[in-house]
Amino acid sequence: MTPSAETPAGAPALPRTLVKDLPALVGRPVRLQGWLHHVRRLGRLNFAVLRDRTGLAQIRVETSQLQPLRTAPDESVVEVSGRAAADPRAPGGVEVVDPVFRLLEPALLPTPVTLSRPTLKESLPVLLDHAAVALRHPGRRRALELMAALAEGFRSTLRGLGFTEVFTPKVVGATAEGGAEVFRLEYFDTPGYLTQSPQLYKQMLVGALERVFEVGPVFRAEPHDTGRHLAQYCSLDAEMGFIDDVGDVIAVAEEALAGMMAAAATLLPHESPVLMPQGLPRIPFWDAMALLEAAGLRKASDRPDLTPAGERWLGQWALRERASDFLVVTGYPQAERPFYTHPDPDHPGYSRGFDVLFRGLEIVTGGQRLHREADYLRVMAERGMDPAPFASYLEAFRHGMPPHGGFAIGLERVAKQWLGAQNIREITAFPRYRGRLAP
Amino acid sequence: MTPSAETPAGAPALPRTLVKDLPALVGRPVRLQGWLHHVRRLGRLNFAVLRDRTGLAQIRVETSQLQPLRTAPDESVVEVSGRAAADPRAPGGVEVVDPVFRLLEPALLPTPVTLSRPTLKESLPVLLDHAAVALRHPGRRRALELMAALAEGFRSTLRGLGFTEVFTPKVVGATAEGGAEVFRLEYFDTPGYLTQSPQLYKQMLVGALERVFEVGPVFRAEPHDTGRHLAQYCSLDAEMGFIDDVGDVIAVAEEALAGMMAAAATLLPHESPVLMPQGLPRIPFWDAMALLEAAGLRKASDRPDLTPAGERWLGQWALRERASDFLVVTGYPQAERPFYTHPDPDHPGYSRGFDVLFRGLEIVTGGQRLHREADYLRVMAERGMDPAPFASYLEAFRHGMPPHGGFAIGLERVAKQWLGAQNIREITAFPRYRGRLAP
Numbered sequence: 085m086t087p088s089a090e091t092p093a094g095a096p097a098l099p100r101t102l103v104k105d106l107p108a109l110v111g112r113p114v115r116l117q118g119w120l121h122h123v124r125r126l127g128r129l130n131f132a133v134l135r136d137r138t139g140l141a142q143i144r145v146e147t148s149q150l151q152p153l154r155t156a157p158d159e160s161v162v163e164v165s166g167r168a169a170a171d172p173r174a175p176g177g178v179e180v181v182d183p184v185f186r187l188l189e190p191a192l193l194p195t196p197v198t199l200s201r202p203t204l205k206e207s208l209p210v211l212l213d214h215a216a217v218a219l220r221h222p223g224r225r226r227a228l229e230l231m232a233a234l235a236e237g238f239r240s241t242l243r244g245l246g247f248t249e250v251f252t253p254k255v256v257g258a259t260a261e262g263g264a265e266v267f268r269l270e271y272f273d274t275p276g277y278l279t280q281s282p283q284l285y286k287q288m289l290v291g292a293l294e295r296v297f298e299v300g301p302v303f304r305a306e307p308h309d310t311g312r313h314l315a316q317y318c319s320l321d322a323e324m325g326f327i328d329d330v331g332d333v334i335a336v337a338e339e340a341l342a343g344m345m346a347a348a349a350t351l352l353p354h355e356s357p358v359l360m361p362q363g364l365p366r367i368p369f370w371d372a373m374a375l376l377e378a379a380g381l382r383k384a385s386d387r388p389d390l391t392p393a394g395e396r397w398l399g400q401w402a403l404r405e406r407a408s409d410f411l412v413v414t415g416y417p418q419a420e421r422p423f424y425t426h427p428d429p430d431h432p433g434y435s436r437g438f439d440v441l442f443r444g445l446e447i448v449t450g451g452q453r454l455h456r457e458a459d460y461l462r463v464m465a466e467r468g469m470d471p472a473p474f475a476s477y478l479e480a481f482r483h484g485m486p487p488h489g490g491f492a493i494g495l496e497r498v499a500k501q502w503l504g505a506q507n508i509r510e511i512t513a514f515p516r517y518r519g520r521l522a523p
Numbered sequence: 524m525t526p527s528a529e530t531p532a533g534a535p536a537l538p539r540t541l542v543k544d545l546p547a548l549v550g551r552p553v554r555l556q557g558w559l560h561h562v563r564r565l566g567r568l569n570f571a572v573l574r575d576r577t578g579l580a581q582i583r584v585e586t587s588q589l590q591p592l593r594t595a596p597d598e599s600v601v602e603v604s605g606r607a608a609a610d611p612r613a614p615g616g617v618e619v620v621d622p623v624f625r626l627l628e629p630a631l632l633p634t635p636v637t638l639s640r641p642t643l644k645e646s647l648p649v650l651l652d653h654a655a656v657a658l659r660h661p662g663r664r665r666a667l668e669l670m671a672a673l674a675e676g677f678r679s680t681l682r683g684l685g686f687t688e689v690f691t692p693k694v695v696g697a698t699a700e701g702g703a704e705v706f707r708l709e710y711f712d713t714p715g716y717l718t719q720s721p722q723l724y725k726q727m728l729v730g731a732l733e734r735v736f737e738v739g740p741v742f743r744a745e746p747h748d749t750g751r752h753l754a755q756y757c758s759l760d761a762e763m764g765f766i767d768d769v770g771d772v773i774a775v776a777e778e779a780l781a782g783m784m785a786a787a788a789t790l791l792p793h794e795s796p797v798l799m800p801q802g803l804p805r806i807p808f809w810d811a812m813a814l815l816e817a818a819g820l821r822k823a824s825d826r827p828d829l830t831p832a833g834e835r836w837l838g839q840w841a842l843r844e845r846a847s848d849f850l851v852v853t854g855y856p857q858a859e860r861p862f863y864t865h866p867d868p869d870h871p872g873y874s875r876g877f878d879v880l881f882r883g884l885e886i887v888t889g890g891q892r893l894h895r896e897a898d899y900l901r902v903m904a905e906r907g908m909d910p911a912p913f914a915s916y917l918e919a920f921r922h923g924m925p926p927h928g929g930f931a932i933g934l935e936r937v938a939k940q941w942l943g944a945q946n947i948r949e950i951t952a953f954p955r956y957r958g959r960l961a962p
Binding site: 100117119120136137138157159160161188189190191192193195196213214215216217219220224225228229231232235236239243246248249250251252253254255256257258267268269270271272274276278284285288289291292293294295299300301303305307315316318326455456457473475476477479480482483484485486487495513514516518519521522523 | 556559575577596628629635652656659667670685695709711715717724728731732739894895915919921926934
């Protein structure tokens with residue numbers, strides 16, 4: 085038998101106490117299990133901090149009781165039997181007194197990063213190299229919990245709107261987004277690619293299910309070293325048929341974002357409140373360009389495009405002028421959008437594609453799609469694309485497809501902006517980017 | 524403007540009616556939108572069937588009303604305005620009468636597979652080549668909805684048990700499962716692999732979150748042509764710390780499966796009921812071998828292993844002897860399990876690894892894991908593995924890891940067995956296997 089993690093032989097079988105339950109157990113015996121987060125040695129009186137999946141517990145330790153911990157580095161796995169006692173100076177108003185420690189699994193050496201600081205001080209490469217330890221820091225763990233809450237907020241909102249979750253291939257023979265930023269692989273005896281998005285699949289599935297969503301990884305061989313790109317990220321994708329126009333798609337994107345923000349606020353109620361007015365402010369792309377020109381951030385002769393600096397400025401503008409952390413930018417130039425984007429017949433050269441900015445960073449991209457085979461063939465010819473690799477996709481449009489559209493939300497980007505992190509790599513468990521493939 | 528999918532110019536703005544709502548609208552005007560599933564022409568009286576995301580509606584059509592459909596192949600996107608009328612002979616006891624059809628998006632030619640049959644009759648390669656159309660068949664759509672329900676049943680059960688959802692890399696520098704069945708790719712300038720499982724990541728995350736789960740794709744370059752393997756499948760993974768022994772892991776796997784079965788039964792209440800006793804029947808691996816020997820399915824001198832035929836026989840045995848569609852097989856030989864599997868000290872040569880069979884097919888594999896660095900280094904040396912590529916994984920065990928374990932459920936396999944499908948490729952939206960990369 086492995087040494088039991090639950091009960092010493094002969095001891096009464098007190099069930100394991102979780103840290104979050106301590107306040108309800110004042111005066112009662114408790115038995116915690118977790119990691120020895122840190123020990124503060126103050127002479128006769130010492131404080132040990134135990135960490136479990138629900139939080140940190142302060143343990144008041146007489147020097148005579150310290151013996152089992154004397155050779156135990158931080159992060160040793162320990163059990164503490166003691167009594168919960170009220171103390172207004174302790175975090176949560178409760179601490180554990182009269183502790184008896186049992187060392188379950190000793191750490192073998194000091195940690196490579198200092199987990200007991202309120203904020204990790206090591207450089208990002210060090211934190212990422214030692215992710216197996218650094219992720220144990222409460223701040224890093226909070227980012228992981230935030231992403232779980234955001235993903236579930238997305239899913240539950242879409243399920244409530246009649247969307248069905250789907251699971252599509254990540255290895256493909258043709259890519260929707262094109263460009264050089266695609267990872268190539270050996271698929272048995274033929275070349276394949278990692279998907280840059282589930283775009284083609286979610287459109288085909290509109291024919292089967294009308295409303296679909298997917299939560300899954302997408303891959304971009306992004307060569308640039310930025311704080312907002314990852315080579316793999318989690319894409320929250322949705323697609324819906326029988327729309328009137330792109331406004332229906334934007335409305336669902338807004339509902340999805342509202343569901344995500346509500347889920348995040350429930351998880352971390354004391355964190356940065358998000359300003360999200362009912363009906364997010366919208367600005368046409370050409371009006372955004374005019375604002376940026378007036379602000380001196382672009383010249384009329386510049387190629388129409390929204391740069392990261394432009395996005396940041398518009399984020400500030402939306403906060404100042406519309407009291408919103410979000411801004412929907414509508415009607416992007418057709419040339420800036422993928423081939424499947426529906427044009428806006430009222431504004432030649434412009435599309436029914438939109439983005440949503442959150443605190444000045446693009447977190448959503450979406451739009452209405454073409455839904456007729458002839459339109460696809462014309463656009464592909466205009467763009468010099470060979471339709472052959474898209475034959476099974478184009479078949480969908482030959483057999484009756486309703487007007488439809490959809491969007492994709494970058495999960496890590498939402499979390500980054502929510503937390504105010506500088507770099508998206510800080511809040512991703514095991515980020516992938518050029519030069520990093522481990523752990 | 525695109526032709527509106529909602530309201531003809533000047534018509535009263537009756538909201539779109541979903542098929543599922545027809546029974547509540549008997550006697551009232553309705554406006555359906557969907558695909559023209561089929562038209563049965565019977566002379567003066569005809570029946571059109573419209574399909575939307577909620578079901579099929581029968582529409583009673585006089586020949587004089589057929590005009591707009593005369594040139595419209597099946598799968599054309601149509602709108603039908605009419606009146607809901609009770610008719611005990613119609614599916615669901617209601618049909619639409621006095622229809623006015625509007626052709627929204629005509630299909631351009633007849634479908635490559637016949638969707639109006641109760642069961643698709645075309646060969647599997649034809650169905651998969653034309654997936655964009657074949658997936659519209661109600662039977663295929665039902666399999667997709669089943670998988671969505673199963674995945675959500677898994678997630679909601681684990682969330683209720685204090686597990687946090689995580690998102691881990693699918694491109695890695697070292698693989699946990701080893702073997703030849705791994706896809707290689709170019710990761711920027713270095714070689715990488717597609718993950719065969721999130722094993723290493725979920726173990727590392729036990730240090731941060733204690734209890735984690737992930738729903739995501741895994742990749743196996745499976746060379747064999749079988750009805751139960753896919754080159755990409757959706758793995759429902761869980762991992763938990765502070766276990767007593769593998770029994771805690773099996774108990775959570777049982778809860779997860781029960782949550783999945785309950786979700787599926789809610790979605791498709793009239794489908795095959797699943798026999799799932801409280802506390803699934805368990806059989807030690809060596810007892811299973813003895814049963815198979817007694818049944819003449821193996822010889823005592825055979826290598827201890829559970830073949831597909833052996834699994835099927837045990838599935839029948841569990842049904843007959845234990846009135847269960849499930850059977851937990853415990854204590855697999857250590858040599859048959861991956862390096863991270865915890866041995867069973869009471870039975871040298873055997874492990875704390877288990878599988879769960881569902882109707883005679885392995886759908887879950889799990890176990891207790893090693894949790895000490897020295898144990899990993901010893902096992903890796905025994906197996907001739909170089910520990911260097913696993914350095915950041917092994918770091919977790921140097922810094923305090925509790926006894927832990929977990930499991931993975933193959934989503935498509937569960938759906939296959941639930942539906943009684945012959946081949947897993949039948950029920951996967953866009954399956955991947957040797958020779959298939961499209962659509």
